[in-house]
Amino acid sequence: MDDPTRMLSGLTGLSGLGQADVGDPDAVRKQALGQPQQDIGDILQQIMAITDESLDEAQARKHALNCHRMKPALFSVLCEIKEKTVLSIRGVQEEDPPDPQIMRLDNMLLAEGVSGPEKGGGSAAAAAAAAAAGGSPTDSSIEHSDYRAKLAQIRQIYHSELEKYEQACSEFTNHVMNLLREQSRTRPISPKEIERMVAIIHRKFSSIQMQLKQSTCEAVMILRSRFLDARRKRRNFNKQATEVLNEYFYSHLSNPYPSEEAKEELAKKCGITVSQVSNWFGNKRIRYKKNIGKFQEEANLYAVKTAVDAASVSAQASQANSPATPNSGSPGSFSLSHTGDAYLGLRSLNGEALNIAPSLQPQVCTEEQLHS
DNA sequence: TCTAATGATTCGCT
DNA sequence: AGCGAATCATTAGA
Numbered sequence: 001m002d003d004p005t006r007m008l009s010g011l012t013g014l015s016g017l018g019q020a021d022v023g024d025p026d027a028v029r030k031q032a033l034g035q036p037q038q039d040i041g042d043i044l045q046q047i048m049a050i051t052d053e054s055l056d057e058a059q060a061r062k063h064a065l066n067c068h069r070m071k072p073a074l075f076s077v078l079c080e081i082k083e084k085t086v087l088s089i090r091g092v093q094e095e096d097p098p099d100p101q102i103m104r105l106d107n108m109l110l111a112e113g114v115s116g117p118e119k120g121g122g123s124a125a126a127a128a129a130a131a132a133a134g135g136s137p138t139d140s141s142i143e144h145s146d147y148r149a150k151l152a153q154i155r156q157i158y159h160s161e162l163e164k165y166e167q168a169c170s171e172f173t174n175h176v177m178n179l180l181r182e183q184s185r186t187r188p189i190s191p192k193e194i195e196r197m198v199a200i201i202h203r204k205f206s207s208i209q210m211q212l213k214q215s216t217c218e219a220v221m222i223l224r225s226r227f228l229d230a231r232r233k234r235r236n237f238n239k240q241a242t243e244v245l246n247e248y249f250y251s252h253l254s255n256p257y258p259s260e261e262a263k264e265e266l267a268k269k270c271g272i273t274v275s276q277v278s279n280w281f282g283n284k285r286i287r288y289k290k291n292i293g294k295f296q297e298e299a300n301l302y303a304v305k306t307a308v309d310a311a312s313v314s315a316q317a318s319q320a321n322s323p324a325t326p327n328s329g330s331p332g333s334f335s336l337s338h339t340g341d342a343y344l345g346l347r348s349l350n351g352e353a354l355n356i357a358p359s360l361q362p363q364v365c366t367e368e369q370l371h372s
Numbered sequence: 373t374c375t376a377a378t379g380a381t382t383c384g385c386t
Numbered sequence: 387a388g389c390g391a392a393t394c395a396t397t398a399g400a
Contacts, residue, residue, distance in 0.1 A: 234379050234396050242378095257389090278388085279380060286390060287378090 043074065047186075066185055078188030102206065105213040112220045114155050150223050158216045165212060169205045173198055237280075241270035245280050249288075250302035256285055 046061060053061060065071060109115040180194045237245070248266060249256050258266060263277045270277070288295050 236378065236397065276379080280378090282389070282391095283379070286392095289390090 039070070040074070043068070043070065062186055075184075075188055079190040079193075082188050083190065083192070099206065099210070102210055102213065105210065105217055108217050109158070109213060109220075112217075112224075113151065114158055114216055114220060147223065151220070154216060154219050154223065158212070161212050162209075165205070165209055169202070172205070173201050176201060237270060237272060237276075241272060244269050245277070245284070246298065246302050247306060249281065249284050250299050251306045253299070256281060256288075 043065070046065060049061075106115065176197060177194055180189050180197060183189055184194075236242075245266060248258060248262070252258070258277070258281060260274075263274045263281075267274045267277045272280075
């Protein structure tokens with residue numbers, strides 16, 4: 001295979017073939033025996049010598065070769081040999097299945113409304129984002145349009161880049177095809193080989209396409225995360241909500257773990273979600289525990305508030321000649337009395353001990369209690 | 373602009 | 387699943 005002359009040894013005497021046999025390599029071979037060998041040798045010599053000649057000479061030589069009556073026969077035989085040797089090795093995994101990664105990217109771009117028909121693909125995602133973040137309708141509609149605008153921008157860039165890519169790909173492919181067609185006049189290049197080359201080019205180009213799709217997906221992901229990540233659009237709870245939560249927390253300090261029902265009620269009162277209530281209590285517990293001293297003032301403040309509320313309820317109750325009911329707080333307060341809880345050192349804001357009936361005092365628990 | 377406060381998320385544990 | 391703990395990201399105030 002290293003030596004082209006040896007490879008072609010069976011083709012000697014091609015010049016003796018008639019035009020009718022030209023298309024049939026087997027017929028060529030059958031008739032080859034006994035024909036003068038120097039004809040093919042001459043042709044090969046001429047081919048080899050082309051590179052050493054000047055452009056004009058080569059051009060003339062090329063033309064002469066192209067016009068040679070044996071050219072089509074030689075061409076087809078050489079193509080066949082090439083097909084059986086080089087290309088059969090190269091083209092083993094020719095039939096490549098669709099790249100799974102490209103398929104994944106395609107699916108994602110389609111789902112996000114970047115590729116495919118332009119409709120509410122992105123708006124659905126935006127709505128989901130708004131819903132997940134629990135934003136108000138006004139907020140979500142503003143962010144909704146913002147999201148859509150940004151997605152449309154990504155879509156536009158994607159399509160224009162894709163167009164550029166396709167144009168470049170087809171231009172390059174055409175260029176290579178023309179080149180190979182042109183070269184096929186002087187060296188054995190079959191249409192099949194040109195096809196293969198086109199496939200190779202497309203494979204190479206598809207990696208560029210993948211990059212484009214990947215970066216588009218990343219852009220969409222970043223955009224989505226901006227709208228989905230509630231941390232980015234955090235709003236402090238309003239004063240009344242914080243007050244309600246704090247009242248509950250400090251009046252249940254010995255066990256600041258609201259039941260599911262209590263959470264629902266708090267959520268309703270504060271105009272927030274149950275999970276927000278859970279978050280708030282989670283944060284509050286840990287932050288209180290970490291620095292009880294810092295929260296002491298706040299604890300006392302709410303203790304007073306709670307006690308005053310309880311006292312007024314109690315007074316109303318006794319005025320109505322009925323016993324005070326535990327856990328029947330006024331609107332906006334929870335579980336005002338905690339029978340059996342120990343008094344753990346309630347102080348006023350300026351540090352003085354408050355004179356509040358133990359049954360009405362909310363508990364300020366120690367770190368150990370919070371742990372238990 | 374810096375910093376403390378705060379709501380949300382994540383992770384490991386029970 | 388619920389919790390504590392650590393952390394992130396944003397807000398609000400100095």
